[in-house]
Amino acid sequence: MYLYQSNNEYYGQISDGLEDLGRKELAWLGISQMTPEHRGFRFKADHASLYRANYKSRLFTRILAPLVSFPCHDEKKLYDMARNINWSDFIQETGSFAVFANISDSKINNSHFASLKVKDAIVDQFRDKTGVRPNVDTKFPDVWFNLHIRENKAVISLDTSGGSLHRRGYRRKTVDAPMQETLAAAIIQMTEWDGDETPLYDPMCGSGTLLCEALMYCCNIPAGYLRNDFGFTRLPDFDNALWQDIRNKSRKQIRKIPEQLISGSDISPQAVSAALANINKLPGGKVVDIMKTPFENIGNLQNTLIVCNPPYGIRLDKGKDMGPFYKKLGDFLKCNCQGSTAYIYFGDREYIKKVGLKAESKIPMKNGGLDGRLVKYVMY
Ligand SMILES: C[S@@+](CC[C@H](N)C(=O)[O-])C[C@H]1O[C@@H](n2cnc3c(N)ncnc32)[C@H](O)[C@@H]1O
Structure with a gap:
């Protein structure tokens, strides 16, 4: 069982200064149990609220589903713990993925290097099991993973948004200095x-x-009206009928x-x-x-x-x-x-x-x- 399944907790990332509006938006999305955290909120949600938040949030940048969390003081531990995750729950060997890392106040201090360790664990596991490995694609991967290490505590998550939610899909043309x-x-x-x-x-x-x-x-x-894909569809417990229902009902309210x-x-x-x-x-x-x-x-x-x-x-x-x-x-x-x-x-x-x-x-x-x-x- 992954961490988000045992406690129904997710992490929503939001830009500095938008926290008050973010709190109101979570309440508007039907989410009442939330705790402010570094650059965002930890909150409890059932599947419906998670899908709705990804589809309708105008302010959050991404919503992460924590898979595992562990004390982490060195790269070997990071690699071993990442290697223990059954990655075929989320990606196919013919698919693609990316790992993004944010690290602060920890013994491991190079986020690029740390994300490579997780990437190696994923690739090695597939290669050993099937002889075939998924590709790394940092622009348009099938699945986005996030590694967060703060004060030597690591969390590996799946990005249920599937890339930043500020990409609404309407910006086909741009000018200098567009607003986010x-x-x-x-x-x-x-x-x-x-x-x-x-x-x-x-x-x-x-x-x-x-x-x-x-x-x-x-x-x-x-907000996600024009987005074709969301990361939560890669979760092993993804409920497609529920998602279609939420999407159809939201569209009817336009x-x-x-x-x-x-x-x-x-x-x-x-x-x-x-x-x-x-x-x-x-x-x-x-x-x-x-x-x-x-x-x-x-x-x-x-x-x-x-x-x-x-x-x-x-x-x-x-x-x-x-x-x-x-x-x-x-x-x-x-x-x-x-x-x-x-x-x-x-x-x-x-x-x-x-x-x-x-x-x-x-x-x-x-x-x-x-x-x-x-x-x-x-x-x-
Ligand atoms: C910072 S940009 C606005 C970006 C916009 N909010 C977006 O998200 O793309 C400033 C805009 O002001 C326009 N501008 C500059 N002088 C202007 C003027 N005198 N009258 C009208 N528009 C002007 C520029 O052409 C530019 O598109």
């Missing part, structure tokens, strides 16, 4: 948007991540998007074409208007929820002083957006003061290594 999907989803939730009456507009939509996440949120589209509820624009024709290609992958995407225009020419955006992440000036336009740009954005909000609320994500906090508007709140949020802030402005 889980962060965009968190921003939409933080705005407390009604998703029904107040129009939402992104005036610098780039590849349309905020628009796609807004559409998925307001129409109840499961609702039509009200006309003119979501729209956006960008100055770049490439960004507009990417955003249209991406949002059109989603049900209702064709109803979302996306125009090519600089924000300065949009006209009035009154009584609207405005969300956007302007160019950072760090990765894009390196070295360029973006101060005048942010001042213009502040003037636009002040003069054209009465009755609206704006949530602006600043990758570079230096520019917050250039906007020249009183911030109602500033929430720390990381995006791909940037220690940014989500700033709320209310225009009366």
